[in-house]
Amino acid sequence: MWSWFHKWGSPKWFYGMAGRCLPWVAVATLLCWGIGLGWGLLVAPMDFRQGNSFRIIYVHVPVAVVSLAGYYLMAIAAAIHLVWRMKLADMALKSAALIGAALTFLALVTGAIWGKPTWGTWWVWDARITSMLVLFLIYMGIVLLYEALADRPEQASRVCAILALVGTVNIPIIYKSVDWWYSLHQPATIRFTGAPSMDPSMFYPLLWCIVACYLMYGTLMMLYVRGEILRREIRTQWLQDIVRGMR
Amino acid sequence: MHPLRKQRLWVVVFIVAFSSLAVALVMMALRENINLFYPPEKVLAGEAPVGKMIRIGGMVREGSVIREAGSLRVRFDVTDFKGTVPVVYEGILPDLFGEGQGVVTQGKLVDGVFEASEVLAKHDENYMPPELIDAMGPDHPGPKKKAP
Numbered sequence: 016m017w018s019w020f021h022k023w024g025s026p027k028w029f030y031g032m033a034g035r036c037l038p039w040v041a042v043a044t045l046l047c048w049g050i051g052l053g054w055g056l057l058v059a060p061m062d063f064r065q066g067n068s069f070r071i072i073y074v075h076v077p078v079a080v081v082s083l084a085g086y087y088l089m090a091i092a093a094a095i096h097l098v099w100r101m102k103l104a105d106m107a108l109k110s111a112a113l114i115g116a117a118l119t120f121l122a123l124v125t126g127a128i129w130g131k132p133t134w135g136t137w138w139v140w141d142a143r144i145t146s147m148l149v150l151f152l153i154y155m156g157i158v159l160l161y162e163a164l165a166d167r168p169e170q171a172s173r174v175c176a177i178l179a180l181v182g183t184v185n186i187p188i189i190y191k192s193v194d195w196w197y198s199l200h201q202p203a204t205i206r207f208t209g210a211p212s213m214d215p216s217m218f219y220p221l222l223w224c225i226v227a228c229y230l231m232y233g234t235l236m237m238l239y240v241r242g243e244i245l246r247r248e249i250r251t252q253w254l255q256d257i258v259r260g261m262r
Numbered sequence: 263m264h265p266l267r268k269q270r271l272w273v274v275v276f277i278v279a280f281s282s283l284a285v286a287l288v289m290m291a292l293r294e295n296i297n298l299f300y301p302p303e304k305v306l307a308g309e310a311p312v313g314k315m316i317r318i319g320g321m322v323r324e325g326s327v328i329r330e331a332g333s334l335r336v337r338f339d340v341t342d343f344k345g346t347v348p349v350v351y352e353g354i355l356p357d358l359f360g361e362g363q364g365v366v367t368q369g370k371l372v373d374g375v376f377e378a379s380e381v382l383a384k385h386d387e388n389y390m391p392p393e394l395i396d397a398m399g400p401d402h403p404g405p406k407k408k409a410p
Contacts, residue, residue: 061392062389063390064358094271132357133356134382135382180277184281196297197300197319201385201387202387213390217389217391
Protein backbone atom coordinates (compact mmCIF):
# COMPACT_ATOMS: atom_id res chain seq x y z
CA MET A 16 0.00 0.00 0.00
CA TRP A 17 2.82 2.40 0.91
CA SER A 18 4.67 1.78 -2.33
CA TRP A 19 1.46 2.66 -4.18
CA PHE A 20 1.16 5.81 -2.13
CA HIS A 21 4.76 6.78 -2.87
CA LYS A 22 4.27 6.14 -6.55
CA TRP A 23 1.32 8.55 -6.61
CA GLY A 24 3.49 11.10 -4.85
CA SER A 25 6.11 11.04 -7.57
CA PRO A 26 5.64 13.79 -10.18
CA LYS A 27 7.79 11.81 -12.61
CA TRP A 28 5.57 8.73 -12.40
CA PHE A 29 2.38 10.80 -12.65
CA TYR A 30 3.68 12.79 -15.61
CA GLY A 31 4.35 9.63 -17.61
CA MET A 32 1.19 7.82 -16.52
CA ALA A 33 -1.07 10.80 -17.24
CA GLY A 34 0.60 11.34 -20.58
CA ARG A 35 -0.18 7.78 -21.62
CA CYS A 36 -3.78 7.90 -20.32
CA LEU A 37 -4.68 11.35 -21.63
CA PRO A 38 -5.57 10.51 -25.26
CA TRP A 39 -7.78 7.59 -24.19
CA VAL A 40 -9.63 9.50 -21.49
CA ALA A 41 -10.05 12.51 -23.79
CA VAL A 42 -11.54 10.36 -26.56
CA ALA A 43 -13.83 8.61 -24.05
CA THR A 44 -14.95 12.05 -22.79
CA LEU A 45 -15.91 13.23 -26.26
CA LEU A 46 -17.62 9.94 -27.02
CA CYS A 47 -19.72 10.01 -23.84
CA TRP A 48 -20.67 13.67 -24.29
CA GLY A 49 -21.62 12.89 -27.88
CA ILE A 50 -23.82 9.98 -26.90
CA GLY A 51 -25.33 11.72 -23.87
CA LEU A 52 -26.04 15.08 -25.47
CA GLY A 53 -27.13 13.59 -28.81
CA TRP A 54 -29.52 11.24 -27.05
CA GLY A 55 -30.70 13.80 -24.53
CA LEU A 56 -31.18 16.75 -26.86
CA LEU A 57 -32.39 15.01 -30.02
CA VAL A 58 -33.89 11.63 -29.11
CA ALA A 59 -35.26 11.86 -25.56
CA PRO A 60 -38.90 12.96 -25.30
CA MET A 61 -39.78 16.34 -23.86
CA ASP A 62 -41.11 16.71 -20.35
CA PHE A 63 -44.86 16.75 -19.76
CA ARG A 64 -44.71 19.99 -17.81
CA GLN A 65 -41.54 21.82 -18.77
CA GLY A 66 -41.53 20.94 -22.46
CA ASN A 67 -38.14 21.28 -24.12
CA SER A 68 -36.65 23.61 -21.51
CA PHE A 69 -36.00 20.67 -19.19
CA ARG A 70 -33.24 19.54 -21.58
CA ILE A 71 -30.72 21.87 -19.97
CA ILE A 72 -30.65 19.23 -17.24
CA TYR A 73 -28.18 17.35 -19.46
CA VAL A 74 -25.60 20.04 -18.79
CA HIS A 75 -26.75 21.51 -15.48
CA VAL A 76 -26.86 18.33 -13.41
CA PRO A 77 -23.55 16.80 -14.63
CA VAL A 78 -21.51 19.96 -14.01
CA ALA A 79 -23.16 20.49 -10.61
CA VAL A 80 -22.54 16.86 -9.54
CA VAL A 81 -18.89 16.94 -10.60
CA SER A 82 -18.29 20.35 -9.01
CA LEU A 83 -19.30 18.76 -5.67
CA ALA A 84 -17.40 15.49 -6.20
CA GLY A 85 -14.35 17.48 -7.32
CA TYR A 86 -14.40 19.34 -4.04
CA TYR A 87 -13.96 16.10 -2.10
CA LEU A 88 -11.00 15.23 -4.32
CA MET A 89 -9.55 18.67 -3.63
CA ALA A 90 -10.10 18.38 0.14
CA ILE A 91 -8.41 14.95 0.21
CA ALA A 92 -5.47 16.40 -1.73
CA ALA A 93 -5.35 19.25 0.79
CA ALA A 94 -5.26 16.83 3.75
CA ILE A 95 -2.54 14.71 2.11
CA HIS A 96 -0.51 17.80 1.40
CA LEU A 97 -0.83 19.12 4.96
CA VAL A 98 0.14 15.82 6.57
CA TRP A 99 2.74 14.40 4.17
CA ARG A 100 3.84 17.59 2.36
CA MET A 101 3.41 15.82 -0.94
CA LYS A 102 4.18 18.06 -3.91
CA LEU A 103 1.79 16.30 -6.24
CA ALA A 104 -1.11 16.76 -3.78
CA ASP A 105 -0.46 20.49 -3.79
CA MET A 106 -0.50 20.54 -7.61
CA ALA A 107 -3.77 18.57 -7.60
CA LEU A 108 -5.25 21.04 -5.09
CA LYS A 109 -4.37 24.03 -7.27
CA SER A 110 -5.67 22.39 -10.46
CA ALA A 111 -8.87 21.15 -8.80
CA ALA A 112 -9.65 24.65 -7.51
CA LEU A 113 -9.59 26.21 -10.97
CA ILE A 114 -11.51 23.40 -12.68
CA GLY A 115 -14.01 23.28 -9.82
CA ALA A 116 -14.57 27.04 -10.05
CA ALA A 117 -15.28 26.71 -13.78
CA LEU A 118 -17.74 23.85 -13.25
CA THR A 119 -19.54 25.64 -10.40
CA PHE A 120 -19.81 28.76 -12.53
CA LEU A 121 -21.34 26.69 -15.34
CA ALA A 122 -23.79 25.12 -12.90
CA LEU A 123 -24.87 28.56 -11.68
CA VAL A 124 -25.25 29.95 -15.20
CA THR A 125 -27.17 26.97 -16.60
CA GLY A 126 -29.31 27.03 -13.46
CA ALA A 127 -30.21 30.68 -14.06
CA ILE A 128 -31.03 29.93 -17.70
CA TRP A 129 -33.23 27.03 -16.60
CA GLY A 130 -34.84 29.02 -13.81
CA LYS A 131 -36.13 31.82 -16.01
CA PRO A 132 -38.59 29.82 -18.15
CA THR A 133 -39.63 27.34 -15.44
CA TRP A 134 -39.67 29.19 -12.11
CA GLY A 135 -40.04 32.64 -13.59
CA THR A 136 -36.79 34.08 -12.20
CA TRP A 137 -33.07 34.00 -12.94
CA TRP A 138 -32.01 34.04 -9.35
CA VAL A 139 -33.51 33.53 -5.94
CA TRP A 140 -31.67 33.31 -2.61
CA ASP A 141 -32.80 29.80 -1.80
CA ALA A 142 -30.56 27.48 0.21
CA ARG A 143 -29.31 25.44 -2.75
CA ILE A 144 -28.40 28.38 -4.98
CA THR A 145 -26.82 30.37 -2.14
CA SER A 146 -24.70 27.43 -0.98
CA MET A 147 -23.59 26.84 -4.58
CA LEU A 148 -22.54 30.49 -4.76
CA VAL A 149 -20.55 29.97 -1.56
CA LEU A 150 -18.88 26.96 -3.19
CA PHE A 151 -17.93 29.12 -6.17
CA LEU A 152 -16.49 31.76 -3.86
CA ILE A 153 -14.43 29.16 -1.95
CA TYR A 154 -13.04 27.73 -5.19
CA MET A 155 -12.23 31.24 -6.44
CA GLY A 156 -10.74 32.14 -3.07
CA ILE A 157 -8.27 29.27 -3.38
CA VAL A 158 -7.41 30.20 -6.97
CA LEU A 159 -6.81 33.82 -6.01
CA LEU A 160 -4.84 32.97 -2.85
CA TYR A 161 -2.41 30.94 -4.94
CA GLU A 162 -1.96 33.91 -7.24
CA ALA A 163 -1.64 36.42 -4.42
CA LEU A 164 1.03 34.34 -2.63
CA ALA A 165 2.80 33.29 -5.82
CA ASP A 166 6.16 34.50 -4.51
CA ARG A 167 5.78 32.36 -1.37
CA PRO A 168 4.61 29.00 -2.78
CA GLU A 169 5.18 27.05 0.47
CA GLN A 170 2.90 29.37 2.40
CA ALA A 171 0.36 29.58 -0.42
CA SER A 172 -0.13 25.84 -0.58
CA ARG A 173 -0.58 25.54 3.19
CA VAL A 174 -3.07 28.42 3.46
CA CYS A 175 -5.03 27.12 0.49
CA ALA A 176 -5.09 23.58 1.90
CA ILE A 177 -6.57 24.88 5.16
CA LEU A 178 -9.18 26.94 3.30
CA ALA A 179 -10.08 23.88 1.23
CA LEU A 180 -10.55 21.79 4.40
CA VAL A 181 -12.68 24.44 6.08
CA GLY A 182 -14.92 24.63 2.99
CA THR A 183 -15.63 20.89 3.08
CA VAL A 184 -18.57 21.46 5.42
CA ASN A 185 -20.37 23.22 2.55
CA ILE A 186 -20.65 20.09 0.41
CA PRO A 187 -23.14 18.11 2.54
CA ILE A 188 -25.04 21.37 3.04
CA ILE A 189 -25.45 21.83 -0.72
CA TYR A 190 -26.46 18.22 -1.11
CA LYS A 191 -29.04 18.21 1.69
CA SER A 192 -30.20 21.85 1.33
CA VAL A 193 -33.37 20.90 -0.54
CA ASP A 194 -34.39 18.47 2.22
CA TRP A 195 -33.46 20.52 5.27
CA TRP A 196 -35.11 23.79 4.26
CA TYR A 197 -37.98 25.04 2.16
CA SER A 198 -36.38 26.02 -1.14
CA LEU A 199 -37.42 26.70 -4.71
CA HIS A 200 -35.38 23.72 -5.85
CA GLN A 201 -37.23 20.44 -5.99
CA PRO A 202 -35.98 17.41 -3.99
CA ALA A 203 -33.41 15.13 -5.63
CA THR A 204 -34.46 13.22 -8.74
CA ILE A 205 -31.57 10.77 -8.62
CA ARG A 206 -31.29 9.02 -5.29
CA PHE A 207 -28.86 6.50 -3.89
CA THR A 208 -31.79 4.50 -2.57
CA GLY A 209 -34.57 3.62 -4.95
CA ALA A 210 -35.25 4.35 -8.60
CA PRO A 211 -34.89 7.86 -10.06
CA SER A 212 -38.16 9.75 -10.42
CA MET A 213 -37.45 10.26 -14.09
CA ASP A 214 -38.59 8.23 -17.05
CA PRO A 215 -35.82 5.84 -18.26
CA SER A 216 -35.98 7.37 -21.75
CA MET A 217 -34.79 10.65 -20.20
CA PHE A 218 -32.63 9.18 -17.44
CA TYR A 219 -30.21 7.06 -19.50
CA PRO A 220 -28.88 10.00 -21.55
CA LEU A 221 -28.45 11.91 -18.27
CA LEU A 222 -26.32 9.05 -16.93
CA TRP A 223 -24.14 9.22 -20.05
CA CYS A 224 -23.72 12.96 -19.56
CA ILE A 225 -22.74 12.51 -15.90
CA VAL A 226 -20.14 9.88 -16.84
CA ALA A 227 -18.92 12.20 -19.61
CA CYS A 228 -18.53 15.05 -17.14
CA TYR A 229 -16.49 12.88 -14.73
CA LEU A 230 -14.25 11.82 -17.62
CA MET A 231 -13.91 15.46 -18.66
CA TYR A 232 -12.86 16.28 -15.11
CA GLY A 233 -10.23 13.54 -15.26
CA THR A 234 -8.94 14.83 -18.59
CA LEU A 235 -8.70 18.41 -17.35
CA MET A 236 -7.06 17.37 -14.07
CA MET A 237 -4.37 15.38 -15.88
CA LEU A 238 -3.74 18.27 -18.27
CA TYR A 239 -3.50 20.86 -15.51
CA VAL A 240 -1.42 18.76 -13.11
CA ARG A 241 0.98 17.94 -15.94
CA GLY A 242 1.20 21.64 -16.66
CA GLU A 243 1.98 22.34 -13.00
CA ILE A 244 4.67 19.64 -13.01
CA LEU A 245 6.26 21.22 -16.07
CA ARG A 246 6.17 24.64 -14.44
CA ARG A 247 7.62 23.66 -11.08
CA GLU A 248 9.93 20.77 -11.87
CA ILE A 249 11.45 22.02 -15.11
CA ARG A 250 14.92 22.08 -13.54
CA THR A 251 14.90 18.37 -12.66
CA GLN A 252 17.02 16.01 -14.70
CA TRP A 253 14.20 13.74 -15.89
CA LEU A 254 12.18 16.66 -17.30
CA GLN A 255 15.25 18.15 -18.95
CA ASP A 256 15.78 14.79 -20.62
CA ILE A 257 12.21 14.78 -21.90
CA VAL A 258 12.43 18.35 -23.13
CA ARG A 259 15.73 17.61 -24.90
CA GLY A 260 14.27 14.46 -26.41
CA MET A 261 11.48 16.51 -27.94
CA ARG A 262 13.83 18.82 -29.80
CA MET B 263 3.53 6.75 11.32
CA HIS B 264 6.03 9.51 11.95
CA PRO B 265 5.02 11.46 15.09
CA LEU B 266 5.20 14.81 13.30
CA ARG B 267 2.85 13.56 10.59
CA LYS B 268 0.53 12.09 13.18
CA GLN B 269 0.38 15.48 14.82
CA ARG B 270 -0.38 17.16 11.49
CA LEU B 271 -3.08 14.59 10.78
CA TRP B 272 -4.75 15.55 14.05
CA VAL B 273 -4.56 19.20 13.07
CA VAL B 274 -6.35 18.34 9.82
CA VAL B 275 -9.04 16.42 11.68
CA PHE B 276 -9.52 19.32 14.11
CA ILE B 277 -9.78 21.87 11.29
CA VAL B 278 -12.56 19.90 9.61
CA ALA B 279 -14.35 19.05 12.87
CA PHE B 280 -14.29 22.55 14.34
CA SER B 281 -15.20 24.38 11.16
CA SER B 282 -18.11 21.96 10.69
CA LEU B 283 -19.22 22.52 14.27
CA ALA B 284 -19.03 26.29 13.89
CA VAL B 285 -21.05 26.27 10.68
CA ALA B 286 -23.59 23.87 12.20
CA LEU B 287 -24.11 26.21 15.15
CA VAL B 288 -24.53 29.23 12.88
CA MET B 289 -27.08 27.36 10.81
CA MET B 290 -28.96 26.21 13.88
CA ALA B 291 -29.24 29.85 14.95
CA LEU B 292 -30.33 30.99 11.50
CA ARG B 293 -32.45 28.04 10.45
CA GLU B 294 -35.65 30.05 10.17
CA ASN B 295 -33.93 32.59 7.92
CA ILE B 296 -32.52 29.95 5.59
CA ASN B 297 -36.01 28.80 4.63
CA LEU B 298 -37.04 30.50 1.42
CA PHE B 299 -40.72 30.60 2.32
CA TYR B 300 -43.33 29.93 4.99
CA PRO B 301 -45.87 27.17 4.41
CA PRO B 302 -49.51 28.30 4.89
CA GLU B 303 -49.75 26.25 8.09
CA LYS B 304 -47.13 28.45 9.77
CA VAL B 305 -48.70 31.62 8.40
CA LEU B 306 -52.03 30.68 9.98
CA ALA B 307 -50.30 29.74 13.22
CA GLY B 308 -49.02 33.32 13.39
CA GLU B 309 -45.36 32.41 12.94
CA ALA B 310 -44.94 34.63 9.87
CA PRO B 311 -44.60 38.41 10.34
CA VAL B 312 -47.67 40.42 9.32
CA GLY B 313 -47.30 43.50 7.10
CA LYS B 314 -43.67 42.63 6.22
CA MET B 315 -42.26 41.29 2.96
CA ILE B 316 -42.26 37.49 3.20
CA ARG B 317 -42.57 34.52 0.89
CA ILE B 318 -45.14 31.78 1.21
CA GLY B 319 -45.06 28.52 -0.67
CA GLY B 320 -47.31 25.55 -1.31
CA MET B 321 -49.76 24.23 -3.86
CA VAL B 322 -52.27 26.27 -5.81
CA ARG B 323 -55.57 24.83 -4.59
CA GLU B 324 -57.60 23.10 -7.33
CA GLY B 325 -60.43 25.27 -8.59
CA SER B 326 -59.29 28.37 -6.72
CA VAL B 327 -57.77 30.43 -9.57
CA ILE B 328 -60.03 33.34 -10.51
CA ARG B 329 -58.84 35.76 -13.18
CA GLU B 330 -60.42 39.20 -13.20
CA ALA B 331 -61.76 40.07 -16.65
CA GLY B 332 -60.00 42.97 -18.40
CA SER B 333 -56.94 43.04 -16.13
CA LEU B 334 -53.98 40.97 -15.01
CA ARG B 335 -55.41 40.59 -11.51
CA VAL B 336 -55.69 37.02 -10.33
CA ARG B 337 -56.80 35.40 -7.07
CA PHE B 338 -55.87 31.96 -5.90
CA ASP B 339 -55.39 29.97 -2.71
CA VAL B 340 -52.04 28.57 -1.61
CA THR B 341 -52.39 25.42 0.46
CA ASP B 342 -50.15 22.83 2.10
CA PHE B 343 -53.19 20.65 2.92
CA LYS B 344 -52.92 21.76 6.56
CA GLY B 345 -53.82 25.38 5.95
CA THR B 346 -54.83 27.71 3.14
CA VAL B 347 -53.94 31.35 2.48
CA PRO B 348 -55.77 33.44 -0.14
CA VAL B 349 -53.49 35.35 -2.51
CA VAL B 350 -54.12 38.31 -4.82
CA TYR B 351 -51.62 39.17 -7.53
CA GLU B 352 -51.45 41.52 -10.46
CA GLY B 353 -48.91 40.67 -13.11
CA ILE B 354 -47.67 38.00 -15.46
CA LEU B 355 -47.64 34.46 -14.11
CA PRO B 356 -44.86 32.00 -15.03
CA ASP B 357 -45.68 29.37 -17.67
CA LEU B 358 -45.68 26.53 -15.17
CA PHE B 359 -48.24 28.23 -12.93
CA GLY B 360 -51.42 26.21 -12.66
CA GLU B 361 -53.95 24.65 -10.34
CA GLY B 362 -52.52 21.78 -8.33
CA GLN B 363 -48.96 22.97 -9.04
CA GLY B 364 -46.31 24.22 -6.66
CA VAL B 365 -45.85 27.95 -6.20
CA VAL B 366 -43.65 30.32 -4.19
CA THR B 367 -44.88 33.88 -3.89
CA GLN B 368 -43.43 37.02 -2.35
CA GLY B 369 -45.58 39.73 -0.82
CA LYS B 370 -47.24 41.05 2.34
CA LEU B 371 -49.90 39.60 4.54
CA VAL B 372 -52.65 42.19 5.00
CA ASP B 373 -55.85 41.30 6.88
CA GLY B 374 -55.46 37.61 6.20
CA VAL B 375 -54.98 38.11 2.47
CA PHE B 376 -51.55 37.76 0.90
CA GLU B 377 -50.87 40.64 -1.50
CA ALA B 378 -48.25 39.19 -3.80
CA SER B 379 -45.69 41.19 -5.74
CA GLU B 380 -43.97 38.20 -7.33
CA VAL B 381 -45.17 34.68 -8.16
CA LEU B 382 -42.69 31.90 -8.96
CA ALA B 383 -43.57 28.39 -10.09
CA LYS B 384 -42.07 25.44 -8.24
CA HIS B 385 -41.86 22.18 -10.09
CA ASP B 386 -41.35 18.74 -8.61
CA GLU B 387 -38.58 16.21 -9.08
CA ASN B 388 -40.54 14.06 -11.56
CA TYR B 389 -39.75 14.06 -15.26
CA MET B 390 -42.01 12.24 -17.72
CA PRO B 391 -42.68 12.30 -21.46
CA PRO B 392 -46.15 13.73 -22.30
CA GLU B 393 -47.29 10.53 -24.07
CA LEU B 394 -46.96 8.57 -20.83
CA ILE B 395 -49.06 11.13 -18.97
CA ASP B 396 -51.74 10.88 -21.67
CA ALA B 397 -51.69 7.10 -21.37
CA MET B 398 -52.22 7.37 -17.63
CA GLY B 399 -55.26 9.54 -18.10
CA PRO B 400 -55.78 13.27 -17.72
CA ASP B 401 -56.32 13.14 -13.98
CA HIS B 402 -53.02 11.48 -13.25
CA PRO B 403 -50.87 13.98 -11.38
CA GLY B 404 -47.49 12.51 -12.32
CA PRO B 405 -45.37 9.41 -12.24
CA LYS B 406 -45.36 8.79 -8.53
CA LYS B 407 -47.25 10.59 -5.89
CA LYS B 408 -45.53 10.73 -2.57
CA ALA B 409 -47.65 10.06 0.47
CA PRO B 410 -48.25 13.35 2.29
